Amino acid sequence: MSIWGNTDNEVPGGVYLCQVHEHISCGACCGLYNVADPSLEALREVLAYRTRAFALVPREIDPILGFKERVEARESRKRPFADFHHCPFLGLVGMGHSRVGCLLHPLADGNKGIDFRGLSFYGGMACRVYFCPSYYHLSTVHKEIVREAARDWYVYGLVITESKMLSTFFQEVERRLNKPITKGGILDNKKCLEAVREFLELKLHWPFRAETFTGLGNYFFGDQLYSKPPIDYEALGETTSACDIILQELVSDFGSVNELREAENILYGLIDKVVSASFTTSQK
Ligand code: SF4
Ligand code: SF4
Structure with missing residues (x-):
């Protein structure tokens, strides 16, 4: 959880995902997005307040626990996933407080x-010692691409835990290219990079997200307390979509066949963009 100071060699799967660089980090398993308002603006405000307030807290047990109580009293306790703890010690770390991280970590400001x-x-x-499923299930190349492609820590933390959605997308690109993708092949190609970014950001504004599944977060723990619901194709008079895995991971709910087609077209469009940009480059 917001493990900090590790290197690629010290983590399962060989690619460090928690604190990547000055602007990219994750706090998803600490419950970052499990808040009443998970928008970037609201989270920034909350994290910045905590960071400022914690800077004044003597590093002793009682004052630290007092800080926790003050934070919890100030903020809404309404949670999309009621049994998923949101840690009040998440704040902003790094030079210029440029990314999310743990205020209690030994490398955080003031902890000496x-x-x-x-x-x-x-x-x-x-x-x-906690490492989320993405450490184990995402391939090295896919991890490296997401680490570099995400525009900021907010989007990165929202998507890096979506291992099924990410691997399905990249594997489909590879199937169509008939070869594995490479980090350079995606990141050094402006059009590919842009299409991958668009894909990562689908989580922010997916128009078909089920209303019953509140919030933006992902519950990826093994107890499956909050599993994503399957899509009811029968109700639409349809068979299972070829995009089913990604559609379900995006927690989609469709009111009509047209909506389903629209969603598939968005996904196919992004896959096509990556594939055709890759082909164009490799044929030059
Ligand atoms: S969810 Fe995964 S990547 Fe994010 S902080 Fe936790 S272990 Fe690290
Ligand atoms: S103390 Fe809180 S923010 Fe820090 S790693 Fe643990 S759960 Fe995450």
């Missing part, structure tokens, strides 16, 4: 190398 994560809900051990 001391690890205070033992004061959190999960406890220091869980915070240190």
